[in-house]
Each structure stands twice: as C-alpha cells, then as structure tokens.
Amino acid sequence: MxxxxxxxxxxxxxxxxxxxxxxxxxxxxxxxxxxxxxxxxxxxxxxxxxxxxxxxxxxxxxxxxxxxxxxxxxxxxxxxxxxxxxxxxxxxxxxxxxxxxxxxxxxxxxxxxxxxDLPQHRAGNQLVAATLREAALAMEAAATFHAGWWGDPMLDKLDWLSGTRAVPPQLDIEAIYAMFWPAFCDRYGERVTENMRTVGEAFVGRINQWSESRTGERCLTHNDFRPDNMLYHLDDPAKPIVIVDWQTVGVGTGAGDIAYYLGTALDPETRKVQERALFDIYLDSLKANGVTNLGIATAWDDYRRSAIAGFLMGVTASMVVGQTDRGDTMFLAMCERSAAMVLDHRDLAIPS
CATH class of the missing domain: 3.30.200.20 (Phosphorylase Kinase; domain 1)
Incomplete structure (x- = not known):
C-alpha cells in the first residue's frame, strides 16, 4: 500500500x-x-x-x-x-x-x-428519535456492507479490525465494563434510571458470556451504527443515506449493527412495535444484495441477543472521550433506549 x-x-x-x-x-x-x-x-x-x-x-x-x-x-x-x-x-x-x-x-x-462533500444531506441526530423512513434506509444501507463481505474469511486475516481472529483480543472487555459501569453511575447519579441500573448490573461479570452466545455468519460491521453517523437526503435517489465515521469498523454478526441502531435510534415504544418489520427490511435487503445462506430464525435470535450493544457503547465510550453536555445527554439516551430493548427481549438478551 x-x-x-x-x-x-x-x-x-x-x-x-x-x-x-x-x-x-x-x-x-x-x-x-x-x-x-x-x-x-x-x-x-x-x-x-x-x-x-x-x-x-x-x-x-x-x-x-x-x-x-x-x-x-x-x-x-x-x-x-x-x-x-x-x-x-x-x-x-x-x-x-x-x-x-x-x-x-x-x-x-x-x-x-x-x-x-454532500452539502444537501443533513446529519442525523442521536438526540431526536429517527423516523420510520430513516430507519428503513438504515436497514437497507447496513445490508449493503454486510452483504459485500458476508462470510468472507479474508476479514479474519486483518489484525486491525475489531473482533478479528487474526490476533488475540487486546482489551479485556469484561474487566473494562466492570470498571466503567460504577464510574458511569457515579458520574450521572440520578440520571441513571431504574431500567438502566437493572440492565447495567445484570451484565457485570457476564460480558464474555454474552459475547460468546451470539452466532450467525460473520461479516464487515460498522459497530457504531446510529443516526449521528449518518447523513440523509431523502429526495436523492442515488444516495438517500450515507454512512460515516468508520472508526469502529470490525468483524461480527450483521444483526448486531441492526440491534444497535434500532435500540438507540428509535424511541422504545416505536421500536417495540416496528422492529420486526424493520428487521425484515434488512433481511430482504441482504437477499437483494446476494446473500443466500441466511437463517432467518437464527438471525432474529441473534438480533435479540445483541440488544445490549448500544448500552455497552454508551457506558464505555462516555468514560474514554472528552466530556461535553451533548455527549452526556447522548450517552444517557443511548443507554436508556437500549435498556428498554434488553428488558423487552430479556429471555435471550440477558445471559442466564
């Protein structure tokens, strides 16, 4: 290179x-x-x-x-x-x-x-719940880069990708979460809701167990797939949505990106009612992009197991970047929405 x-x-x-x-x-x-x-x-x-x-x-x-x-x-x-x-x-x-x-x-x-530049596109806003149209576009966009390297063994040869098998994990996620969760609670105090505390405590000492429970075909994943990392121009037929900020790109299951987005971008009530329909848009888009070895039931279960993804990012990222008022509000919103998703799918989302 x-x-x-x-x-x-x-x-x-x-x-x-x-x-x-x-x-x-x-x-x-x-x-x-x-x-x-x-x-x-x-x-x-x-x-x-x-x-x-x-x-x-x-x-x-x-x-x-x-x-x-x-x-x-x-x-x-x-x-x-x-x-x-x-x-x-x-x-x-x-x-x-x-x-x-x-x-x-x-x-x-x-x-x-x-x-x-894409001057006619507007940036998404994590603090404002996404519309169903925006969510549908996100499902279609995710399917393009997931399908592009679906099951590609080459990905696991790249030692800079998150989640790769090329080198042993460099960070002990279990220990990091156990350290950051109480720090998160100390920082935000009464802003940490009951749902957030219930979910946060449930995963202390269980991060590795949760990670190992996820199955499904591995592919290229964004891993911070949310509105702040999207640009929209709904009237642009060529690029109605553009995905930016590939700093967390890695290898994982595509359902993880979808759970991360729907759990953090939609308000919990809308997500609860619409998530299966939006997930089906994602599955249809995978097929349209050439994915043939798709187990629908397995993918749906993996989506439900991935409900904690946005919560984990909210807790850990808030502790390692410069603190701002908007950042605090954003991380708390991500955690609150994701906590509701975990509790809605608790039979699979919380390791037993």
Missing part, C-alpha cells in the same frame, strides 16, 4: 488542493462541522477565482482534544477508519462517502481523510 504523507489542517493549502483536484484553487477556508467525540471534521470552502471545481470538500483529522486523541490511538479507531477507506470503500456498492485522499501514520496514528 502506497504511504502517503499525513497533513494537518494548516497544511491543507490552496496549492495542495490544486494538485489533488487538478484545478487551480485560489483560497480555502475551514469550518468545523459534526459532533464527533474522537475525530475533528471540517468543511473546506474553495475559491477558484475564474476556474471551477467542487465548491466544498470535507476533511477529517484526529481529535483536537488530547484525551480523545489518545483514546483514538489506544483503541485503534484512527487506524480502523483509515484502513477502511484504503481497503474497502469504493470496492463494492455501499452507502459511504467518496474520498479523494487518505493517509495514515503508523507511529502516531495521525491521519488525513479528504472526502467529497
């Missing part, structure tokens, strides 16, 4: 962009966008003088927050996203941004990701 130089925001100059775009850029300005906790994303506005080219681009860099940046390196989130764009994006039909440049530094884990 060609080693391209990593650039800082200050090095994204008009001259450098002129070389990338093969068009004379006169000036460029950067404006922060997005709500990411681990990455820093900017919209670049380009002036061509008398020439022409894309008026805006998007660039993503490591976080400016030292704690979040250290987390990005230690948890391998920066290498995962960089390698995803180097090895997967654009290789098969997927609802992902088109990128112009991707560079990664092995030592520091600094990276530079330059992408085409």
């Amino acid at each position: 060609t080693q391209l130089p990593v650039l800082t925001l200050e090095e994204i100059t008009a001259d450098w962009l002129s070389e990338i775009l093969q068009a004379r850029v006169v000036s460029v300005t950067a404006t922060p966008i997005g709500t990411g906790q681990v990455g820093a994303t900017y919209r670049l506005t380009l002036d061509y003088g008398s020439g022409s080219g894309p008026s805006t681009l998007v660039i993503k860099l490591p976080s400016n927050d030292p704690l979040s940046r250290a987390t990005g390196k230690s948890h391998m989130t920066y290498i995962r996203e960089s390698r995803f764009y180097q090895l997967f994006a654009g290789r098969k039909p997927m609802a992902v941004p088109s990128h112009l440049y991707i560079a990664f530094d092995e030592d520091s884990h600094a990276f530079t990701l330059l992408m085409h």
